[in-house]
Amino acid sequence: MNRMGRTGLAGAGVLAVAALVALVAPLLIDADSLDVTRVTAQAWQPPGAGHWLGTDHTGRSVALLMAQGTGTSLFVGLTAAVLSVGIGTLVGIVSGHFGGLLAGTLLRVTDFFLVLPALVLAIALSTVLPRGLGTIVLAIGLTSWPSTARMVRAQTLTIEARPFVERARALGGGHGHVIARHVVPSVVPLVLVNATLAVASAIVAESTLAFLGLGDPTRISWGAMLHQAQLHGAVPQQAWWYLLPPGLAIVVVVLAFTLVGRALEAVVTPKR
Amino acid sequence: MLELKNLSVHYGPKRVVSEVDLTLAPGQTLGLAGESGSGKSTVAMSVLRLLPRTARVEGEILLDGDDVRTMSWGRLRAVRWASASIVFQGAMHSLNPVRRVGDQIAEPMRLHGTRGSVTELLEQVELPREKARAYPHELSGGQRQRVMIAMALACGPRLVIADEPTTALDVVVQAQVLAVLKRLVAEQDLGLLMISHDLSVLAETCDDLAVMHRGELVERGRTREVIANPRHPHTAALTAAFPVIGDPAHRWADPAPAPEPLLQVRDLVVDYGRTRAVDGVDLTIGRGEIVALVGQSGSGKTTLARTIMGLRKPSSGRVIFDGAEVARSGKALKAFRRQVQLVLQDPSSALNPRHTVFDAVAEGLRVHGLADDQEAQVTAAVERAELRPASLYLESLPHELSGGQQQRVVIAGALVLRPRLLVADEPVASLDASVRGEIVALLLRLRRELGLASLIITHDLGLAWQIADRVAVMHQGKIVEQGSVEQVLLTPSHDYTRALLRAVPQV
Numbered sequence: 001m002n003r004m005g006r007t008g009l010a011g012a013g014v015l016a017v018a019a020l021v022a023l024v025a026p027l028l029i030d031a032d033s034l035d036v037t038r039v040t041a042q043a044w045q046p047p048g049a050g051h052w053l054g055t056d057h058t059g060r061s062v063a064l065l066m067a068q069g070t071g072t073s074l075f076v077g078l079t080a081a082v083l084s085v086g087i088g089t090l091v092g093i094v095s096g097h098f099g100g101l102l103a104g105t106l107l108r109v110t111d112f113f114l115v116l117p118a119l120v121l122a123i124a125l126s127t128v129l130p131r132g133l134g135t136i137v138l139a140i141g142l143t144s145w146p147s148t149a150r151m152v153r154a155q156t157l158t159i160e161a162r163p164f165v166e167r168a169r170a171l172g173g174g175h176g177h178v179i180a181r182h183v184v185p186s187v188v189p190l191v192l193v194n195a196t197l198a199v200a201s202a203i204v205a206e207s208t209l210a211f212l213g214l215g216d217p218t219r220i221s222w223g224a225m226l227h228q229a230q231l232h233g234a235v236p237q238q239a240w241w242y243l244l245p246p247g248l249a250i251v252v253v254v255l256a257f258t259l260v261g262r263a264l265e266a267v268v269t270p271k272r
Numbered sequence: 273m274l275e276l277k278n279l280s281v282h283y284g285p286k287r288v289v290s291e292v293d294l295t296l297a298p299g300q301t302l303g304l305a306g307e308s309g310s311g312k313s314t315v316a317m318s319v320l321r322l323l324p325r326t327a328r329v330e331g332e333i334l335l336d337g338d339d340v341r342t343m344s345w346g347r348l349r350a351v352r353w354a355s356a357s358i359v360f361q362g363a364m365h366s367l368n369p370v371r372r373v374g375d376q377i378a379e380p381m382r383l384h385g386t387r388g389s390v391t392e393l394l395e396q397v398e399l400p401r402e403k404a405r406a407y408p409h410e411l412s413g414g415q416r417q418r419v420m421i422a423m424a425l426a427c428g429p430r431l432v433i434a435d436e437p438t439t440a441l442d443v444v445v446q447a448q449v450l451a452v453l454k455r456l457v458a459e460q461d462l463g464l465l466m467i468s469h470d471l472s473v474l475a476e477t478c479d480d481l482a483v484m485h486r487g488e489l490v491e492r493g494r495t496r497e498v499i500a501n502p503r504h505p506h507t508a509a510l511t512a513a514f515p516v517i518g519d520p521a522h523r524w525a526d527p528a529p530a531p532e533p534l535l536q537v538r539d540l541v542v543d544y545g546r547t548r549a550v551d552g553v554d555l556t557i558g559r560g561e562i563v564a565l566v567g568q569s570g571s572g573k574t575t576l577a578r579t580i581m582g583l584r585k586p587s588s589g590r591v592i593f594d595g596a597e598v599a600r601s602g603k604a605l606k607a608f609r610r611q612v613q614l615v616l617q618d619p620s621s622a623l624n625p626r627h628t629v630f631d632a633v634a635e636g637l638r639v640h641g642l643a644d645d646q647e648a649q650v651t652a653a654v655e656r657a658e659l660r661p662a663s664l665y666l667e668s669l670p671h672e673l674s675g676g677q678q679q680r681v682v683i684a685g686a687l688v689l690r691p692r693l694l695v696a697d698e699p700v701a702s703l704d705a706s707v708r709g710e711i712v713a714l715l716l717r718l719r720r721e722l723g724l725a726s727l728i729i730t731h732d733l734g735l736a737w738q739i740a741d742r743v744a745v746m747h748q749g750k751i752v753e754q755g756s757v758e759q760v761l762l763t764p765s766h767d768y769t770r771a772l773l774r775a776v777p778q779v
Contacts, residue, residue, distance in 0.1 A: 161530070163616045164624045170581050170614035171636040171689070172606045181635070185626055 008263020013254035022074050025067035033064055034220070047241050054224075054241035057232035065220055068247050072221035073253070076136055077203035083141030084150035084202070085195045088148025095149070096156025097179055105155075110146045118143035124203060126214040133216045136234065140205045148194050152187055159186045188270035196261035200254040207250050273298050273463050274356070274431055276320065278331035281314050281323065289314050290487045291331070298430055300458055301464040303474030303495065305510060306484035307704040308675075312467050315484070316433050319465075320352050335431070353380045357419075357424040359453075361436035366420060367408040372391035373419045381424045395421040397452050408423025413569070414445035418452060425456065431449055431463040436471060442568045442731040447775035450477055467707060472514050475499055478779040483507045496737050499546035502563040513705035515734040517761050519774065524716055524738050525757075531558025532727075535693055537579070542572075542579050549575040551749035552589070557693065562715070564757075566772070567746035573729050576746070577695050580727070581614055594692075609642055613686030617698035619678035623670040629681050630666040631653065638691045653688035657681070676707030683714065687722075694718075694726040700735060712739050733776050737761055745769045 032038045036058040045055040053062035092108060095103035112120075125139040158167060165182050171179070209215055210223025212232070224245040234242040274296040281289040289311040295486045296302050304425065306312040311499055318333060321340050331561040332352050333340040335355060343351065357380075361704050368376060374390045381388050391401045397418040408416055417437060434453065438446040454477050457464045468474050474495065476483055479497040490504040502508040515522035535557040542550040549572045557563050567573045580583060580591055582598060582605050593612070599605045613636075616622040619669065623632050633650045637643060654662040657680040699715070700708040704769040716739060718724045727739060736743050737757060744754035745768065753766040764770045 081600060162624075163618065163622045167614060167616060167622050167685070168639075169583060170609060171639050172609035173635070174606070174637045178641055181627075182624055187724065236289070 002266075003259055004089045004263050008266075009050060011256035013257030014252060015184070015260065018070055018253055018256070021067055022071035025070060025164055028159070029064055029068060029203065034060055035066060042238050044239050046239075048098060054239065054246055056228065056239075056242055057234075057237075062225075066222070066249060069220045069222045069225060069246065070249070072133070072216075072219050073223070073250070076133065076140070076206040076221070077199045077253075077257075079197035080140035080144070080202035080206070081195050083137060084144040085198055086145075087141065087147050088145035088194075089152050089187065089191050091145070091149040091182055092152025092191055093156050093179060096153040097160065097175065097183060105253060106149075110149050113143065114146040114150075117221045118142070119205070119208065123212065123214060123242060126209055131214075131216060136206055136209055138217060139209065140202050143231045144198060144205070146202065148191070148198070151194065152191065154170060155187050155190055156183050159167055159183050170226060189264075193261055193265045194259050196264060200257035200261070203250060203254055207246075222250050273336060274465070275334040276315070276319075276331070277334070279315065279318065279333060281311070281318060281328040282328040282330075283326055283672075288487050289318075292484075292489045292491070294482060294492075295464050295591060296431070296465060298463050299457075299461045299480050300480065301478040302480045302482060303478035304465060304467045304482050304484060305469065305471055305474055307469055307510075307706065309486075310484040311487040312484045314751060316358070316435055316465065317432075319433060320356060320358065322358075326364055329509060350384070353424075353428045354384050354386070354427045355429055356431040357427065359420050359424045359432065359434040359437045361439055365483065367407050367416060372405055372407060373411065377426055378425045380423065384427050386427045388426060388428070390422075393425060396425065396456060398420045412445070413441050414449055417441065417445075417449050419704075420484060421449075421453060421456070425460075425767065429462070429477040429632055431465065432457070434464065434466045436468055437466070439468070439470075442599060443733065443772060443777075446473070447777070450777070469515070471499065471510050471705075471778040481541070484508065494557055495703075510705050515708050516778075517733055517737045517740045517773070522734075522738055523757075524712065525562060525741060526716075526720070527741075531561045531725075533557070534559045534561070534594060535727075536590075536592040537576075537580065538590045538592065540576070540579060540591065540700040541565050542575050542584060542600050543574075543585045543587045548749055550579065550586075553746075553749075555744055555751065555754070557725055559692070560725050560742050562719060562728060563743065564728045564730060564731060564740035564743045565746055566730055566736050566743060568731060568772075571746045572749040573746045574697055577614075577697055577727065577729050581612060581695055583610065605768070606640070610636075610689050610697060611691050612693045613689060613691040615679075615682055615686055615696040615699050618702050619675060619682050620670065620702075622682050623678060624630055624668055627670075628666065629659075629668050629670075629673075629684075632670070632681055633685045633688055635659060640689065642689075650684075650689055653684040654681070656718070657684035658685065658710075674707075675703050676710060679703060679707075679711055679715070683711075683718075687718070689724075692725060694724055695729070696726060697729045698731070699728065701730070701732065715739060733761060745772070 039059040041051065041059040042053050043055060043057050043059045045051055047054045051061045051063065053066065055061055056065065091106050115139045121143045122139040125142065126135050159182060160179040165178055168178055168182060199251040206221065207223030211220050213227055215221060215224050229242040276292055276294040279289060279292045292315060301370065304312045304315065315322065317503065318329055319340065323329065324536055329341055335351060367373065377390050377393055377537050390404050392402060394401055399415060399418055438449050441449060450473065466474060478495055481493065481498045482489055483491040483504065485506040491498055491507045498507060499511050502511055533556045537553055537555040540550055540553045553576060565573045575598055579586050585600060593608060598608050630650055633653055634646055637646055637649060650657045651662040652708060653667060659680050700711050704712060715726060730736060742755065743757050743760040744751050745760065745766065747768045753764065753769050762768060764773060
């Protein structure tokens, strides 16, 4: 197996572990151990026998918080990526296939979202909309679709120029037939690759929003942990165990998604 | 000057050229003929050691007595272009699109430190000197090919290798390019090794002819003798595949009774922006009749076909099918498209590479909601297109099939809807000589058995002679002459038809 395949496999392994933690953690972790009013441990405990990764400013175990936060980060990353890739694919295929005024309008809208700084727009959206996980997903999804739309449109245009599409039209095939039988199957591999890369950036975006205090305050996520750590003075306390684990976890999961995406890209792109 | 002794080339375990012996003296012109995969291009590329690393070359390649195989890198660089140069096939891909052609012609002179003038070279190939400042896309196909020839002559080589130099060009332009090449070879006493699948092109240019088949040299001799008395069956097949206009033996169509009209085109005009591609065309195709629409590239014949199919909207004029005007949209257009089917030039791109033969053939049935008994209908159509037994092919993907088989799949995909008219755009232009004959025979058999009418669009007058009942000649968007095949091709009345006929290379 080539190098690309090996790194992709390593990425997939990391993701499998992360997914397992995300699924199992809520079942195993006792709600009391994450409730600030019921925890018994001291605040700011360094890593030790009782708490593998120490405790936070309220005495909760950082290891448990990490496990609990995995699910939120992955959930937001995946749903936001699906939303953004979904919008992007739809806009891309429609503007590539139909052309004309409709395509012009869609492309101008795409350009509008492309030039807006995505993070600023996401911040603005999450301050205006009611707080919650849905808002975060929506904010990320609505700001990150333009690049997918551009790419899908380009692929649609190349496919539409091929003689077999002309043949399909001559056979009597309408828009639905051409899109469903010829355009979508050739766009899907590209979209899948793009989706894995979009998950990575969505996780970063979620962490950023949460770190800025715009996340769902009732849920624990890696970004929210960083926000808490910064807010309650982890740095003056020299509590590195509260800052490093969520930061590293974000880096590792994002890297894993990127590696898987690159490996998939190598698989679906023909060598010739 | 050039001597190949016992040349064999292997790619891995596969032998593509076996034990070829060839000699070429200065001033001699040698044509190397063969179908795709016969190894003719491999032989040509081996002369300048241009084969990929994976090729294993055995035997001797002597260029002026020096073995190219064992030359040092520096010596090889000196020999390339200065002693022998190549006119590559497909000038569009061999020229750099972002550099002026003058700079590109000058490039080998700069690399070799030879003196010379680009203007002089352009004059030799009959191009005006201003063209040196043009970019490749500003030139026509024939002009680009002449630039390639000028480039090959830049360092004054004694041997020129031309690899399918006219394949993508239409007859008139092909005749011009061949004339330039022939004159230069005679004037400068060059050796010419010309590679082509088209015997008539080689007969036009070369004194000697060598025929390759499956990597072996099967025949070699004076061009006239080889073509007149082929000794090897493959050579005979190649010569038979190129129809001679006027020869009754090459006329395969049976005389058809005067038919009643099936499709009528009345005063059709199609504009592309400000250019008028089709300019007031009247054309009638009868039931079961085969009409050839001939003309050069850019004459508007493909646009006319697209418009008849309803793939393009006409600016004015009418298309009448079976007594009723063809609808421009909606259900009526869809129903019309069931009756009229399209066969495209390049079968490898006309099939979706992801669809199996079954899916490709069944596509029309699915579009028209005729899905009941799909399997039987697809099998019948595939067998009609002479892919037997169908079960062997149904699950194949296009890239697993040969060009001829792919074209049969395209034809099967059209037949499955039981059309009454087939519009075929250069149906055999991208196929090998032997396959070409089979496809032509297939089209004629379909007419005989199913009463299928065809509109064949082609720049190949030989094909028109072979297959058509009537010929329409198109020039600059207008039909300048139409009538029965004999009348148009044997006693042409329009100057343009005469010019087209003159340009056809004669075997």
